[in-house]
Amino acid sequence: MMMPKIQELINQAQDRYLAADELGLMENYISSLPDRLKLYKLIRDREIDLLQAVANQVPAELPNVTDADLETGIRNLILVLRYSSMAMLLNDENFLKQRLLNWLEGIMSMRDMRRLNEALYKLLNQGLRQHFSPAQLALIQPLITAAQVTLIY
Amino acid sequence: MISVADLIKENRIPSNFFDYNSYVKGDLEIGLLENRRGDRLIAVPETLISSLYAGLAKETGQASRLVLYNCGKWWGKNFYTRFTESIEEYYSQPLAEMDMITFIQSLKECWQTHGWGKFEFDPQYQA
Numbered sequence: 001m002m003m004p005k006i007q008e009l010i011n012q013a014q015d016r017y018l019a020a021d022e023l024g025l026m027e028n029y030i031s032s033l034p035d036r037l038k039l040y041k042l043i044r045d046r047e048i049d050l051l052q053a054v055a056n057q058v059p060a061e062l063p064n065v066t067d068a069d070l071e072t073g074i075r076n077l078i079l080v081l082r083y084s085s086m087a088m089l090l091n092d093e094n095f096l097k098q099r100l101l102n103w104l105e106g107i108m109s110m111r112d113m114r115r116l117n118e119a120l121y122k123l124l125n126q127g128l129r130q131h132f133s134p135a136q137l138a139l140i141q142p143l144i145t146a147a148q149v150t151l152i153y
Numbered sequence: 154m155i156s157v158a159d160l161i162k163e164n165r166i167p168s169n170f171f172d173y174n175s176y177v178k179g180d181l182e183i184g185l186l187e188n189r190r191g192d193r194l195i196a197v198p199e200t201l202i203s204s205l206y207a208g209l210a211k212e213t214g215q216a217s218r219l220v221l222y223n224c225g226k227w228w229g230k231n232f233y234t235r236f237t238e239s240i241e242e243y244y245s246q247p248l249a250e251m252d253m254i255t256f257i258q259s260l261k262e263c264w265q266t267h268g269w270g271k272f273e274f275d276p277q278y279q280a
């Protein structure tokens with residue numbers, strides 16, 4: 001992913017000037033930063049609205065869900081959204097995977113949260129599509145999907 | 154109906170206290186390692202560990218097992234105190250109220266982040 005790659009480029013630049021394609025890589029990332037920052041702030045500001053809407057719709061999908069389970073599920077979803085946003089900003093999927101998903105996977109494996117998570121991610125994805133443009137979705141969605149795939153399947 | 158605003162009121166949702174990247178901090182110049190609470194960590198080469206065993210066996214012979222047993226007991230007691238203090242503080246929750254999964258998962262992560270390896274918890278004898 002991007003940040004480790006840029007780190008590698010910086011190391012290369014100790015011996016020589018960077019070649020055009022290497023600089024292109026750096027330029028791509030840097031020029032995408034304003035969009036990434038903007039999206040990061042948007043997600044931060046809409047966090048409560050986005051996740052409250054998810055929480056409100058869950059009982060219609062799963063009538064038997066308890067408040068305690070729902071709170072645990074939403075709390076984990078908050079973490080996923082926060083780490084995904086940072087991973088998006090850094091363009092580094094490993095930030096999400098290594099720091100959070102490994103941990104959550106361990107927690108989930110011992111507790112049956114599968115059906116609740118399915119509902120949560122379905123509703124979150126719907127919410128994201130309503131709140132963000134296709135270009136913004138292209139930045140954040142792959143990370144949410146990575147979390148979804150890791151935690152549900 | 155649950156309130157998301159209430160859930161994030163403290164603006165801090167704890168996840169993994171022992172996440173390697175956040176847990177281990179080091180300063181190469183002064184050669185210090187610390188954990189995220191600012192407690193000192195030490196890195197010990199394997200050679201030193203095996204030399205300690207060998208030296209102990211030579212110095213104390215048969216008694217070395219007893220010495221090791223007592224060292225282990227002392228270490229374990231202190232480790233457990235430090236461990237529970239850390240996670241109680243991190244999750245802002247007394248140990249008695251913490252769910253078993255978080256506790257075990259934290260212990261596993263703690264082990265791994267300190268470089269002691271991975272372990273599987275066997276719940277067979279759990280009361």
